[in-house]
Amino acid sequence: TDSYSLLILPGDGIGPEVMAEVRKVIDWFQANRGMRFDVSEGLVGGCAYDAHGTPLSDETMAQAQAVDAVLLGAVGGPKYDNLDFSVKPERGLLRLRKEMDLFANLRPAQCFDALADFSSLKREVVAGLDILIVRELTSGVYFGEPRGIFTEGNERVGINTQRYTESEIARVARAAFELARKRQGRLCSMEKANVMESGILWREVVQKVHDEEYPDVELSHMYADNGAMQLVRNPRQFDVIVTDNLFGDILSDAAAMLTGSLGMLPSASLGAPAANGRPKALYEPVHGSAPDIAGQGKANPIACILSFAMALRYSFGEGQAADDLEAAVEKVLAEGARTADLMGPEGGTPISTSAMGDRIVAAL
Amino acid sequence: TDSYSLLILPGDGIGPEVMAEVRKVIDWFQANRGMRFDVSEGLVGGCAYDAHGTPLSDETMAQAQAVDAVLLGAVGGPKYDNLDFSVKPERGLLRLRKEMDLFANLRPAQCFDALADFSSLKREVVAGLDILIVRELTSGVYFGEPRGIFTEGNERVGINTQRYTESEIARVARAAFELARKRQGRLCSMEKANVMESGILWREVVQKVHDEEYPDVELSHMYADNGAMQLVRNPRQFDVIVTDNLFGDILSDAAAMLTGSLGMLPSASLGAPAANGRPKALYEPVHGSAPDIAGQGKANPIACILSFAMALRYSFGEGQAADDLEAAVEKVLAEGARTADLMGPEGGTPISTSAMGDRIVAAL
Ligand SMILES: CC(C)[C@H](C(=O)O)[C@@H](O)C(=O)O
Ligand SMILES: CC(C)[C@H](C(=O)O)[C@@H](O)C(=O)O
Numbered sequence: 001t002d003s004y005s006l007l008i009l010p011g012d013g014i015g016p017e018v019m020a021e022v023r024k025v026i027d028w029f030q031a032n033r034g035m036r037f038d039v040s041e042g043l044v045g046g047c048a049y050d051a052h053g054t055p056l057s058d059e060t061m062a063q064a065q066a067v068d069a070v071l072l073g074a075v076g077g078p079k080y081d082n083l084d085f086s087v088k089p090e091r092g093l094l095r096l097r098k099e100m101d102l103f104a105n106l107r108p109a110q111c112f113d114a115l116a117d118f119s120s121l122k123r124e125v126v127a128g129l130d131i132l133i134v135r136e137l138t139s140g141v142y143f144g145e146p147r148g149i150f151t152e153g154n155e156r157v158g159i160n161t162q163r164y165t166e167s168e169i170a171r172v173a174r175a176a177f178e179l180a181r182k183r184q185g186r187l188c189s190m191e192k193a194n195v196m197e198s199g200i201l202w203r204e205v206v207q208k209v210h211d212e213e214y215p216d217v218e219l220s221h222m223y224a225d226n227g228a229m230q231l232v233r234n235p236r237q238f239d240v241i242v243t244d245n246l247f248g249d250i251l252s253d254a255a256a257m258l259t260g261s262l263g264m265l266p267s268a269s270l271g272a273p274a275a276n277g278r279p280k281a282l283y284e285p286v287h288g289s290a291p292d293i294a295g296q297g298k299a300n301p302i303a304c305i306l307s308f309a310m311a312l313r314y315s316f317g318e319g320q321a322a323d324d325l326e327a328a329v330e331k332v333l334a335e336g337a338r339t340a341d342l343m344g345p346e347g348g349t350p351i352s353t354s355a356m357g358d359r360i361v362a363a364l
Numbered sequence: 365t366d367s368y369s370l371l372i373l374p375g376d377g378i379g380p381e382v383m384a385e386v387r388k389v390i391d392w393f394q395a396n397r398g399m400r401f402d403v404s405e406g407l408v409g410g411c412a413y414d415a416h417g418t419p420l421s422d423e424t425m426a427q428a429q430a431v432d433a434v435l436l437g438a439v440g441g442p443k444y445d446n447l448d449f450s451v452k453p454e455r456g457l458l459r460l461r462k463e464m465d466l467f468a469n470l471r472p473a474q475c476f477d478a479l480a481d482f483s484s485l486k487r488e489v490v491a492g493l494d495i496l497i498v499r500e501l502t503s504g505v506y507f508g509e510p511r512g513i514f515t516e517g518n519e520r521v522g523i524n525t526q527r528y529t530e531s532e533i534a535r536v537a538r539a540a541f542e543l544a545r546k547r548q549g550r551l552c553s554m555e556k557a558n559v560m561e562s563g564i565l566w567r568e569v570v571q572k573v574h575d576e577e578y579p580d581v582e583l584s585h586m587y588a589d590n591g592a593m594q595l596v597r598n599p600r601q602f603d604v605i606v607t608d609n610l611f612g613d614i615l616s617d618a619a620a621m622l623t624g625s626l627g628m629l630p631s632a633s634l635g636a637p638a639a640n641g642r643p644k645a646l647y648e649p650v651h652g653s654a655p656d657i658a659g660q661g662k663a664n665p666i667a668c669i670l671s672f673a674m675a676l677r678y679s680f681g682e683g684q685a686a687d688d689l690e691a692a693v694e695k696v697l698a699e700g701a702r703t704a705d706l707m708g709p710e711g712g713t714p715i716s717t718s719a720m721g722d723r724i725v726a727a728l
Contacts, residue, residue, distance in 0.1 A: 076558075090558045120597055125484045141505075141526060141560060148561050155530040158565030162505060162524040165516070192613070194440075194454045196505060197512050201522030228618040229626075232596065233484055249556070250614055254592040262593075 003036035004316045005067040009044040009060070012080075012089060013289025014299035014353075015073020021301035021357030022071065022308050028361050029312075029321060040067070044096070045075030045089035045289075055092030064096055068274075069315040070282040071308060072096075074289035097137050100280045102269035103168070104175035105137040105248065106310070107286060109235070109255035112264060114333040117344060119260030121232075126258055131238045132183065133255055134176040135248025137269055139168045140198075142245045162198050164244065169205040175270065176242035177214040186218045186239035190227040190247055202244065224251065231255050256286050263287055263300035263341040264329075266307035268314055281315045283307040293340075297352040300339040302329055305360060328363035332356070367400035368680045369431040373408040373424070376444075376453060377653025378663035378717075379437025385665035385721030386435065386672050392725050393676075393685060404431070408460070409439030409453035409653075419456030428460055432638075433679040434646040435672060436460075438653035461501050464644045466633035467532070468539035469501040469612065470674070471650060473599070473619035476628060478697040481708060483624030485596075490622055495602045496547065497619055498540040499612025501633055503532045504562075506609045526562050528608065533569040539634065540606035541578040550582045550603035554591040554611055566608065588615065595619050620650050627651055627664035627705040628693075630671035632678055645679045647671040657704075661716040664703040666693055669724060692727035696720070 006026075010019040029035045042048075042060040049055050055075070064070045075089040085091075096102070111119065111129035119126045144161030151157075173189070180187040189206045191199035203221050210219040222230065224247045230237060231251065235258050243251060256265050265287070271280030285303030293299060306329060313322035337359050340350040351359070370390075374380040393399045406412075406424040413419050419439070428434050439453040449455075460466070475483065475493035483490045508525030515521075537553070544551040553570045555563035567585050574583040586594065588611045594601060595615065599622050607615060620629050629651070635644030649667030657663060670693060677686035701723045704714040715723070 120489045157529045158562030160526040160560045165521045166519045198522030225617040229621040232621040253589040257593040257596040
């Protein structure tokens with residue numbers, strides 16, 4: 001059979017710990033499903049800075065461009081807080097997104113039944129929640145020029161530029177419409193067209209792509225501030241949401257927290273298909289590097305394992321294997337296996353990062 | 365006694381209805397507390413466009429500049445959705461903010477005890493919640509140049525500019541520190557300094573104002589995406605939050621919705637002191653124009669009445685009167701008076717907009 005090339009970038013904080021559990025899952029699929037993974041490993045973020053003085057070396061960047069999929073743990077930590085902007089851990093991640101042109105960031109916000117009581121929201125508001133936020137990831141204010149801190153008269157001014165071309169909007173809209181078609185067929189686009197011209201263009205282009213190519217999908221538009229309200233009020237009204245890079249950053253984090261399952265949520269960042277037909281792709285958990293619990297075996301590896309499930313589905317065309325892996329996760333949760341982050345007020349004994357990985361492999 | 369000049373701009377949708385109830389409150393204070401209000405009225409938003417072809421006439425703008433305080437209902441409605449950007453109802457509001465230089469927008473997010481079960485969040489997460497978001501209101505991406513939709517090669521590009529000077533950041537930071545001092549003494553500043561240079565300058569200036577002028581206030585910094593998460597997870601961790609115009613728009617709406625009291629929340633937008641020592645000021649409810657229920661006597665007038673209470677406190681130095689008015693509102697809620705938006709699943713009979721206004725006046 002075909003072999004799948006995978007670059008693993010564990011990164012900082014709890015990244016290496018959770019990635020070790022993904023390794024077990026990969027080994028299981030190799031041993032039991034006849035899949036072949038060609039796995040390499042590299043550095044990104046603070047650890048890359050420590051080793052090479054840059055949060056992402058050119059060699060690792062080139063490797064990422066060459067593989068079928070990149071799997072990333074997390075980047076950042078207090079140790080790197082005072083580094084210059086240009087070499088901060090985050091720049092490694094942003095360089096990967098930009099140079100691989102990963103324009104569509106898929107962030108499912110799913111509430112796991114076994115964990116519904118964990119949400120700060122009422123069970124009846126979030127039980128069964130399953131929405132997907134598609135965030136534009138390679139443009140907008142994250143990358144627009146001019147940017148910087150300049151001197152004007154006798155004071156400084158900080159400037160960033162929100163910037164979207166029609167084609168940038170259209171391609172992420174298409175990705176979102178395609179996903180909506182495979183789900184409940186509803187897409188809500190969010191911007192601030194009442195205040196920002198870039199939002200007016202956004203709304204117009206999304207509408208045009210809809211009318212010309214996806215008239216079967218139900219499209220609505222919402223101002224992003226109202227979107228934030230509606231996510232809090234009644235998140236289940238949404239199926240797929242598409243929004244820009246900065247709104248997507250904020251709204252997807254709010255949506256993730258609604259589920260009560262933050263340690264469980266994966267993400268995929270997809271680009272255009274490479275020569276072999278597979279999209280450029282990077283997978284990573286939604287949670288951060290959690291430096292406060294790093295190295296203690298307390299981290300929940302599920303978000304990273306589910307990110308690998310997304311890789312099976314979107315990069316390797318192994319939909320069945322992805323389903324099986326997701327079912328294994330649901331099974332161990334239903335059986336009551338809990339890492340420390342999943343302990344409720346009732347208490348109980350949490351299992352370690354590695355015990356959770358073992359349980360999931362056993363459930364496969 | 366001194367007379368207080370007040371310009372009332374009811375605006376669109378439910379604006380006129382809720383403002384009629386504020387009039388009753390004003391009359392009560394004139395009749396019973398010896399206060400003198402010099403009240404004028406004008407048009408803003410869609411109704412101003414209908415009358416004059418502009419969402420805010422120069423005459424009304426000049427009046428707003430001359431009075432002690434402006435009280436605004438709400439602007440906008442579906443009828444105006446397809447108007448050109450430059451004459452949309454929102455432009456009237458944005459012009460008031462900008463020309464009156466109302467740089468500090470105070471948005472309390474308070475959970476009323478009688479309504480805690482209304483929140484989509486669990487009672488134990490929101491009961492007693494009382495945070496204050498201070499949003500910068502006259503700069504940032506709302507007003508930065510260049511802006512517009514331009515042609516580049518053979519496609520269009522939408523551009524907006526995020527732009528903050530040191531003095532713009534410092535003055536809103538000072539306003540927030542002053543407010544924090546009068547509350548629990550804690551301020552959290554939110555930006556995306558990990559991604560945006562304007563955020564780096566923001567963080568640096570807020571820190572400097574703290575160190576030099578407000579070392580007694582406890583200052584923390586948080587990335588805005590994490591801020592959105594923390595507001596959902598545990599909003600009571602905050603006392604005062606200060607953030608920029610766009611983040612403030614999104615985060616304050618999310619925070620307002622957390623409380624379950626959206627129809628109850630006022631806001632104040634304050635500028636520098638005018639010649640008479642009073643700050644330029646505009647007060648408005650956080651909710652919108654709610655065109656779906658306009659003209660039916662269903663709207664909740666409390667947010668607008670509490671906005672007037674903020675005017676009593678911040679513009680007229682009538683702190684005692686403001687306390688009394690707020691107490692009257694709490695009293696009628698505790699007695700069970702509910703407009704339609706406050707009806708729980710248990711049902712009951714809602715009272716009308718005007719009955720609620722009468723109850724509050726009676727409670728005074
Ligand atoms: C780490 C940071 C640069 C990043 C972002 O702002 O995009 C993160 O918040 C995310 O959402 O992936
Ligand atoms: C109506 C609109 C222009 C306004 C804004 O975006 O500031 C509103 O959402 C607000 O928060 O007051």
